Amino acid sequence: MRRAIIGIILLLALSLLTFVLFFSSGVDVTRFACGKNCTPEKRATTEKALGYDKPTVVQWTDFLQGVVVGRDYPDDPELQRESPEIVTHCPAPCFGFSQVNAKTVNSLIAEAAPVSISLAMVAVFLWVLFGVLFGLIAAVRKGTWIDRGIVGATLVVYAFPTFFIGIFLLKYVAIKWQLLPFPQYVTIADGGVGEWFVNLLLPATTLALFYLAGYVRITRAFVLESLSEDYIRTATAKGLAPRKVLFKHALRAALTPLVTMIGLDLASLLGGAIITETVFSYHGLGALALRANVSYDLPVLIGLLLLAGAFVILANIVVDVLYAYIDPRVRLD
Amino acid sequence: MAKMRKRMVALSAVAAMTAAVLAACGGGSDNPPSGGSTGDGEASAKGGTLQYLQHFPFESTDPQRIYYGVELANFRRTLYRSLVAFPFDNDPDVANTPVPDLATDTGTSTEGGKVWSFTLKDGIKWEDGSDITCEDFKYGASRAFADDVLTGGAGFYIKGYLDIPADPKGGSMYKGPYRGDGQELFDKAVTCDGKTITYNFNKPWPDFPLSVASLMATDPYKESIDKGDRSKWVVMSNGPYKVDGGTWDVNKGATFVRNENYDPATDSPDLLRQANPDQINYELYTAPEPILDRLVADAGDDKNAVTAARIPPAYFSQIEGPVADRTATVESPYTNYLVPNQKTLTDPKVRQALAIATNVDGYIKAEGGEKAGVPAESIINPGLPGYTEQEMFSGSNEGDPDAAKALLEEAGVDLPYPIKYTYGQSETQDKTAAILKEGWEKAGFQVTLDPLADTYYDVINQPDKDSDVVWAGWGADWPSAMTVLPPLFDSRQNFATDANGNVTNLGQDYGYYQSDEFESLVDQAATAPDIDTQNDLLTQADTVLANDVAYIPLDTSTFYWLYGSGITNFMTDAASSSYPDLGPIGVTQ
Numbered sequence: 001m002r003r004a005i006i007g008i009i010l011l012l013a014l015s016l017l018t019f020v021l022f023f024s025s026g027v028d029v030t031r032f033a034c035g036k037n038c039t040p041e042k043r044a045t046t047e048k049a050l051g052y053d054k055p056t057v058v059q060w061t062d063f064l065q066g067v068v069v070g071r072d073y074p075d076d077p078e079l080q081r082e083s084p085e086i087v088t089h090c091p092a093p094c095f096g097f098s099q100v101n102a103k104t105v106n107s108l109i110a111e112a113a114p115v116s117i118s119l120a121m122v123a124v125f126l127w128v129l130f131g132v133l134f135g136l137i138a139a140v141r142k143g144t145w146i147d148r149g150i151v152g153a154t155l156v157v158y159a160f161p162t163f164f165i166g167i168f169l170l171k172y173v174a175i176k177w178q179l180l181p182f183p184q185y186v187t188i189a190d191g192g193v194g195e196w197f198v199n200l201l202l203p204a205t206t207l208a209l210f211y212l213a214g215y216v217r218i219t220r221a222f223v224l225e226s227l228s229e230d231y232i233r234t235a236t237a238k239g240l241a242p243r244k245v246l247f248k249h250a251l252r253a254a255l256t257p258l259v260t261m262i263g264l265d266l267a268s269l270l271g272g273a274i275i276t277e278t279v280f281s282y283h284g285l286g287a288l289a290l291r292a293n294v295s296y297d298l299p300v301l302i303g304l305l306l307l308a309g310a311f312v313i314l315a316n317i318v319v320d321v322l323y324a325y326i327d328p329r330v331r332l333d
Numbered sequence: 334m335a336k337m338r339k340r341m342v343a344l345s346a347v348a349a350m351t352a353a354v355l356a357a358c359g360g361g362s363d364n365p366p367s368g369g370s371t372g373d374g375e376a377s378a379k380g381g382t383l384q385y386l387q388h389f390p391f392e393s394t395d396p397q398r399i400y401y402g403v404e405l406a407n408f409r410r411t412l413y414r415s416l417v418a419f420p421f422d423n424d425p426d427v428a429n430t431p432v433p434d435l436a437t438d439t440g441t442s443t444e445g446g447k448v449w450s451f452t453l454k455d456g457i458k459w460e461d462g463s464d465i466t467c468e469d470f471k472y473g474a475s476r477a478f479a480d481d482v483l484t485g486g487a488g489f490y491i492k493g494y495l496d497i498p499a500d501p502k503g504g505s506m507y508k509g510p511y512r513g514d515g516q517e518l519f520d521k522a523v524t525c526d527g528k529t530i531t532y533n534f535n536k537p538w539p540d541f542p543l544s545v546a547s548l549m550a551t552d553p554y555k556e557s558i559d560k561g562d563r564s565k566w567v568v569m570s571n572g573p574y575k576v577d578g579g580t581w582d583v584n585k586g587a588t589f590v591r592n593e594n595y596d597p598a599t600d601s602p603d604l605l606r607q608a609n610p611d612q613i614n615y616e617l618y619t620a621p622e623p624i625l626d627r628l629v630a631d632a633g634d635d636k637n638a639v640t641a642a643r644i645p646p647a648y649f650s651q652i653e654g655p656v657a658d659r660t661a662t663v664e665s666p667y668t669n670y671l672v673p674n675q676k677t678l679t680d681p682k683v684r685q686a687l688a689i690a691t692n693v694d695g696y697i698k699a700e701g702g703e704k705a706g707v708p709a710e711s712i713i714n715p716g717l718p719g720y721t722e723q724e725m726f727s728g729s730n731e732g733d734p735d736a737a738k739a740l741l742e743e744a745g746v747d748l749p750y751p752i753k754y755t756y757g758q759s760e761t762q763d764k765t766a767a768i769l770k771e772g773w774e775k776a777g778f779q780v781t782l783d784p785l786a787d788t789y790y791d792v793i794n795q796p797d798k799d800s801d802v803v804w805a806g807w808g809a810d811w812p813s814a815m816t817v818l819p820p821l822f823d824s825r826q827n828f829a830t831d832a833n834g835n836v837t838n839l840g841q842d843y844g845y846y847q848s849d850e851f852e853s854l855v856d857q858a859a860t861a862p863d864i865d866t867q868n869d870l871l872t873q874a875d876t877v878l879a880n881d882v883a884y885i886p887l888d889t890s891t892f893y894w895l896y897g898s899g900i901t902n903f904m905t906d907a908a909s910s911s912y913p914d915l916g917p918i919g920v921t922q
């Protein structure tokens with residue numbers, strides 16, 4: 001409960017900070033919606049339409065009110081009375097209305113989240129599977145060319161920026177060699193699990209390759225440390241099969257740091273993988289954030305920041321709970 | 334400015350108005366034989382699916398909120414018809430002359446261009462099968478006044494011209510259809526008599542049909558589907574296609590399918606819309622690279638693809654052999670220019686020296702060469718009526734440092750003369766700035782480069798900025814220099830002032846330019862009885878600007894296109910703002 005309250009306070013501070021930074025950037029944020037031939041009169045009308053004519057604190061409290069009780073857009077009682085057909089009701093918790101997209105932020109997040117979640121899940125699956133596997137192999141084959149090859153190769157891949165790997169996979173694997181279809185997000189409902197997965201393979205691999213090296217090294221290091229422990233020697237001396245020693249005892253020691261990493265990495269990915277989504281034209285939360293940033297779409301920026309912040313706070317709580325399950329010595333307060 | 338690609342057509346003649354005929358030529362005139370068109374507008378085979386690959390999102394699909402040139406051009410051919418439209422044709426004289434579309438003719442003007450009337454054709458329908466009525470046109474125009482709900486678009490033109498009194502508190506006395514205040518004033522300004530709609534303006538608007546064909550502010554809109562901002566992505570078509578599902582996805586695009594309620598007998602298919610593909614798949618990407626990679630590979634469905642993404646210099650090396658056969662190079666309607674700050678460079682000789690020392694050839698080379706731009710001799714695009722090669726800028730495009738230095742010495746200023754050049758930062762702009770700096774410094778200037786990112790336009794429109802010269806770009810909204818010179822150099826429509834009359838913002842008049850002579854010519858042009866007179870006055874106004882070195886022209890941007898091998902009748906013309914024209918295009922099946 002204490003953590004939840006702290007989390008809410010953090011999110012409130014985050015939202016206020018975003019409002020303040022947004023309007024103190026030196027950029028005339030109204031200009032983007034006003035467009036070309038932005039006369040002083042047109043600019044003033046546009047500013048009012050966007051609600052940017054109000055003091056920052058008033059805008060922030062209006063936002064908070066929307067989160068608690070919901071809001072109606074346009075936020076003009078006279079317009080709401082004269083033309084109810086143009087009013088969009090945004091029920092609580094309302095994160096705002098994007099004039100750029102002409103949709104509530106809630107609906108934009110609802111549309112983009114499945115893309116980012118799918119991408120994150122497949123990427124996590126790939127990097128955990130291969131990261132742990134290669135880490136184990138490297139640990140077991142310590143000092144051999146296999147160990148050095150795995151660690152070296154993953155580090156080389158890690159050294160490449162994500163956009164390079166993404167563009168390479170897209171340009172060669174999908175377009176030039178046509179080994180996989182040009183990736184376009186397909187929902188499971190539309191294309192089934194197979195098509196959904198195949199279309200996610202290249203962007204997820206791009207992300208997985210970036211994260212892989214860390215997991216290989218963590219797994220390798222903790223398994224090696226465990227293998228030199230007395231209890232492992234005891235288990236081996238008792239005649240336990242080497243595979244059982246490795247998976248049941250040695251690997252378990254690496255689980256705690258791995259779960260911590262997975263939790264935090266997954267949380268940051270759920271907030272959107274901006275570069276990967278941009279390279280592959282996947283319209284997830286990352287691409288939404290980028291567009292909001294370019295078009296100075298404050299409501300979307302606020303909504304996404306709060307969502308990303310909430311993911312990180314939630315992930316920390318979940319990781320703590322999992323600790324207790326993985327390691328009985330750990331208990332929650 | 335580059336993001337705000339505006340509709341601009343090179344020149345035009347409006348046959349029905351005041352017997353005035355525009356006579357200039359347009360952007361597509363310099364197309365190489367293999368470039369502008371793979372045919373000559375002849376009909377392609379019907380059927381198949383066209384892939385349209387795009388690398389940026391549109392601003393809206395509500396006709397009254399559209400302002401991007403490529404969107405105006407594409408949707409005019411597919412979804413939204415209007416009273417008049419520009420035909421597709423390689424001849425810019427033809428492509429810039431409106432022809433009747435939903436109206437029976439190109440309009441009738443009276444009272445010296447202050448009143449315009451159009452009569453609607455019979456049998457014209459919306460995609461839901463209902464008739465397009467005069468009231469739909471009237472309602473569409475009324476939405477321009479609801480700019481407190483419908484942001485963006487180009488409705489400010491019709492809003493400024495319609496004969497409706499100004500509100501002393503600001504804006505118009507008519508507050509748009511959602512509030513209803515002043516509705517009776519609008520009903521007097523725009524009237525319907527059966528199928529005839531009449532627009533009453535507060536001043537002559539001789540080129541009104543050009544604006545109708547170019548923009549969509551006066552397009553019809555069906556009141557019963559209007560939900561204000563909620564209709565931003567709704568499409569109610571009256572063209573040969575409709576959007577499958579009725580709503581455009583801002584991130585993904587849409588699928589255009591045949592509109593069964595479109596009757597080609599009410600249209601001019603051979604002039605405006607051959608509508609050859611059975612389907613158009615509009616796909617949106619977040620960057621141009623994957624699109625160009627696919628077009629270079631030319632595999633599968635991509636053989637029937639066109640794009641709004643121009644070939645960037647990084648891809649030039651891949652454009653060879655059979656790939657080069659699928660390209661087109663065409664002059665665009667967009668002009669890049671420099672703006673000297675009149676408040677800091679007060680001596681005309683110093684501004685002249687700056688102009689003479691400007692290395693335009695080097696600038697273009699740094700941009701990517703002839704596939705990126707060609708030298709400009711005026712702020713008015715060569716395709717516009719009123720264009721003339723200004724003597725001030727007709728010298729060597731490489732710059733003449735010696736002549737410039739002589740002018741600086743003649744001005745009696747201390748050398749090196751310090752100046753600050755402000756520009757919007759990008760990889761290309763950094764290169765062009767370095768070239769400009771080199772040329773200017775040879776002439777005796779000492780240049781400080783001032784690259785700015787997001788704050789660029791917020792800085793250069795400040796009256797107290799310390800920049801001596803800034804970069805800008807522009808394209809006309811319709812084939813008239815009235816949409817170029819006043820928006821960029823008329824201080825009265827650009828400057829914002831505080832209660833004490835102090836200028837607080839320069840608008841788009843970045844150089845703080847104010848000239849009574851120029852503004853007098855603009856006033857005369859605005860009320861000119863015919864287009865020929867208007868264009869003559871605008872040419873004179875441009876000469877005043879040139880002599881004052883209110884601007885220094887750099888180049889006319891070049892568009893370099895790549896398309897799939899299955900595309901037939903690929904054409905870029907003045908009517909499409911030099912983007913691929915969807916009017917005649919077809920695909921192989």
